[in-house]
Amino acid sequence: MAEASGATIELEQLTKRYPGSAEPAVDGVSMEIGAGETVIFVGPSGCGKSTTLKMINRLIEPTSGRIRIGGEDVTHMDPVKLRRKIGYAIQSSGLFPHMTVAENIALVPRMVGWSRARVRDRVEEMLDLVGLDPREFRGRYPRQLSGGQQQRVGVARALAADPPVLLMDEPFGAVDPITRDHLQDELIRLQHELHKTIVFVTHDFDEAIKLGDRIAVLRERSHIAQFDTPEAILTNPADDFVSGFVGAGAALKRLNLTRVRDVGVADFPTVRLDDPLQSIFDRLREATTTNELLLLDRRGRPYKWLRRGDLMRAKGSLARAGTLVGDTVTRDATLRDALEAVLTDSSGRVAVTGRRGEFTGVVDMETLLNSVHELLEEDRLAALEHRHDLEELRAPQTRAEQEGADHEPGERA
Template sequence: MRIEPGELVMFVGPSGCGKTTTMKMINRIIEPTSGSIRINGDDVLSLDGNELRRHIGYVIQQIGLFPHFTIADNIAVVPKLLGWSKQRTAERVDELLRTVQLDPAVFADRFPRQLSGGQQQRVGVARALAADPPVMLMDEPFGATDPITREKLQAEFLRLQADIGKTIIFVTHDFEEAIRMGDRIAVLSERSQIEQFDTPANVLAAPANDYVTSFIGQGAALKRLALIPVNGARFGPADASAPSITISPDDSLREALDLLVLTGAPRINVADGERAVGSLDLAAISAVLGAEVPAPQGTGERS
């Protein structure tokens, strides 16, 4: 498996398939017994383990904040280990709190117990980013949150990743989360085999084998529509008789389908701001799903 710089790769598979074990081998919490893992060409086994881990961000589901440390002190742990000056560390803490949308003046001196679960999770991400690591490992970081908080955290993290462009390996049990967040998805089987390693769209459109198909489950077409923007469909002319509710070209075709079902209208208008740019009906959405799909990317190595 080759992961490109700035790529967010999702590991997804059943319990016990080796997702977390594989991730922990990257920072040598678990030592690889064979093969090689390289970061920027360097075999991780050739590097000092402690030094390696200080340059790899690590976020876990339980968050793992030190309860007797303030939020600022939690974020500052790794910079202090690396010998950063007090001023540089303080500036970095303030910068990261703002990055994860927590006001330093309000949150820096609080303790973890004074924050909500979602806020603690954001601090966990900030702490992992503290030393500006090139690689981040995230082990079901949103798994313990409620569905509403989880969706907000996913959206915030995608916004953050668009700015910071880290190379991230993200472990999840949730295939929907993998589809929403990943640049590519590695689907692992119970045999710890990579059954498919490809983009979310290609995994949904062209599963490599029956196992991947079964793992995707029902509703693959709807999942695909959530990945395709409205402007990926061919518009008809704007329809003055269509409902006043419109869809944006940047919304997903899944949202457009929901709107068609909810309104019961034969078509809905697509509006860019105040200007109608066309209309969309079920046939146009179906045509997108029926378009030619690529051959599946199968198992084994990828370079």
């Protein structure tokens, strides 16, 4: 089934006042978000970013202002009908615990009147899309899933009725850092396939850099401090408030702008868990370019790094041989993710995997360091150019001051 592409979102002087409050929670927010664009709201706690997000689907009713989606004014539309046209994913997934995975995903398509067969096919399609085997997961309950699996199902449910807009309110904030990195990569991959319009709230600026086409840095009451691309904000923050969010190490933060797929993903010799032991031993002994192999499990996923001598020391048993693969990255992971994975793994490289965890190649430390050096050099040249531009701007003023100093006191210039 063809997916609906994203829709434009226009906010016009959107304001929220709560009774008894001297100041509005959100004060006159205006912005335009392009169809298929991922925009991140980032700002301090209590600045109104979640309130602004929830006014888009009218979970919170605006006090004043207008909302247009795809050119249609939805400010006074039936809010229930509006929400059925907008996907919504929140922290801790928000799945109904008494419903199976399939029932959770099917909820909105059933509400809007899809046929049973179409709903069943859509559930299978969405589970496959988020990298979960439908046969394994459709009948499970949320309590039987890990935190990362629950979040994947939450995203599948939000996308099930094929909405053009997806709102995400700190959806990955409650999971561990490694799972969070993988969920972020999954969202990037999904967006490449689906081209939805995504509005995403986070307090984590690194997450904003990684995910956003543009970032809206919000002050109190959702006043926009800067609304620009991640690269523009990193290299040219609008003021001290934005600089505080960028923090130290802007050059290294730019590693979040480059993906593993953009650098050299290399082949690496592999063997499988069900290969005969003697053939694994022979490959290790005969290898000329490396003294190491990657052992894949029966599903083709990275399992262990095997080095010469491992099988001998482990007396020929794969159970005791080699070193478990500590972490992997996908092609949509950032270079920062890959660098962190390499630094925590003694192998000097990280395995790159596909959507179901299958091995696709490796990225090594040399490749990553070369990329870091290139980014640092780009920043050095940009700083020199900026300094030169400032000197050019100051030159006429300096000449004028010098000419003024050449005149005697009281002499007409």
